[in-house]
Amino acid sequence: MKTLAQPIYLDHNATTPPLPEVVNVVCEAMRTAYGNPSSGHRQGEPARRLLQRARGTLQSYLGTPDEQFVFTGSGTEANNLALRSLARHSNCIITSAIEHSSILSSATRIQAKGISAEVIAATAEGEVDLRALRQQLMVHRHAAVSIQWINNETGVIQPILEITALAREHGALVHIDAAQAIGKIDTNIIEELGPDFLSLTAHKFNGPAGVGVLYARQPALIDPLCIGGGQQGGWHAGTENTAGIAGLQHALELRYSELSEAIAHMAQLRNTFEQTVLDLCPWVHVNGRKDQRVCNTSNLCFEDIDGQALVGRLDTLGVYCSQSSACTTGRPEPSHVLLAMGLSEAQAYASVRFSFGVTNTHQEAELAATIVVAEAEHLKRIFA
Ligand SMILES: Cc1ncc(COP(=O)(O)O)c(C=O)c1O
Incomplete structure (x- = not known):
């Protein structure tokens, strides 16, 4: 790609x-x-x-x-x-x-x-x-x-x-x-x-x-x-x-x-992106209560793959997202939030956060979803 x-x-x-x-x-x-x-x-x-x-x-x-x-x-x-x-x-x-x-x-x-x-x-x-x-x-x-x-x-x-x-x-x-x-x-x-x-x-x-x-x-x-x-x-x-x-x-x-328009815009982009990823990768799941989330955030667990590898590959391709981990001693720690929710260390490391903003476009949400799916599937094959 x-x-x-x-x-x-x-x-x-x-x-x-x-x-x-x-x-x-x-x-x-x-x-x-x-x-x-x-x-x-x-x-x-x-x-x-x-x-x-x-x-x-x-x-x-x-x-x-x-x-x-x-x-x-x-x-x-x-x-x-x-x-x-x-x-x-x-x-x-x-x-x-x-x-x-x-x-x-x-x-x-x-x-x-x-x-x-x-x-x-x-x-x-x-x-x-x-x-x-x-x-x-x-x-x-x-x-x-x-x-x-x-x-x-x-x-x-x-x-x-x-x-x-x-x-x-x-x-x-x-x-x-x-x-x-x-x-x-x-x-x-x-x-x-x-x-x-x-x-x-x-x-x-x-x-x-x-x-x-x-x-x-x-x-x-x-x-x-x-x-x-x-x-x-x-x-x-x-x-x-x-x-x-x-x-x-x-x-x-x-x-x-224009608060309501901004919220609706971010929600539409997040939902389009997330639904596409979930439809094409049924092995991915959302972290956190779906019906009580802010409009712009999608935290996804890509079971069995290394989230950091995914973030790195996406970075190289020009899609910037993050793994919610703290880098304390040079080695990234798994997210304390995800661990507190009961995810295993492996699941926390397999999770990636995508957060949208008012300046994103619909086209970007669709393109990002396509790239994320391709990269995640590629890593899934490697890690299998
Ligand atoms: C929930 C929450 N509280 C506090 C902060 C800290 O804000 P700042 O980056 O301005 O120090 C952040 C930043 O990420 C945050 O997400």
Whole structure:
């Protein structure tokens, strides 16, 4: 098979290409709003206005009751800030085995400081186990809960309404990691959820990388990670990345002005791709609860073949996807998410994630499916 002249990018859960309009807005902000928003003189004014505007946009699209948003350098930083703050006001953090590494590592660090952390199990379908959550909430008084809205590897949408309701019932603070939810799901339930903290990151919805946000219902609960100047109310010191924040604001506006169309488009591409692969390779199966998945993600287990070999061959041909594994000591580890769902090591290694974005086309979805089928069948013959 020949390498594609135009590669097909199917790794949007890792990061998305910034839209050209977003790049223009970032460049324009660097030219015109370069002043320090904390400066008293007039050159600080465009930067201050830009931050204010971004907070307004976040509030109107996320439907939070107020504009208490802290800008951070990434979703990881927002998650670290959230967990640190929860730990300050509780004696146990309850999280799940399928969280992003920024949550799981923060939970481990918190434990080293003498605060307990409970990592609850996931079901075989990739959902947080609600019974285990209830049990932990009953055992630990003054607990706090940190759960993701959508899993980055399987795309499974977590039962977030039930999770927050359970936490509230037990008087626990709640943090939602919404990094994979913003721009891919209708978020008009955020007001109803009433999270104490919610994190997001711009590069998952065609904004720039390096710009995260932490919403804090009560900013007084924040235990700052960064101290120094009094920026952002002292909750996160450091001169703000105004150009990046302008890019986040514009990317959010573009996505939310056509949210249902964007969701429908990604779902159509994902479904076309996935159905073709499943029809032509009946030995492949979907990881995670199919009817509770975000619109763009397909995590497929190619039984008995090495997923890394498949990702490598696809890369050579110009189809970019990923194996959800962490490379810690030079040797890729099997995905902790898939293992937590009960997959064997071999099945986890045989799994590959394809994640679509708004910039993908129908033709790309069809072509990628054809290439994936041919390569998977080829490897199946070799591994047989
Ligand atoms: C669920 C989830 N949380 C947090 C993050 C971290 O975001 P960032 O890459 O901006 O640090 C990611 C990124 O993949 C994610 O998928």
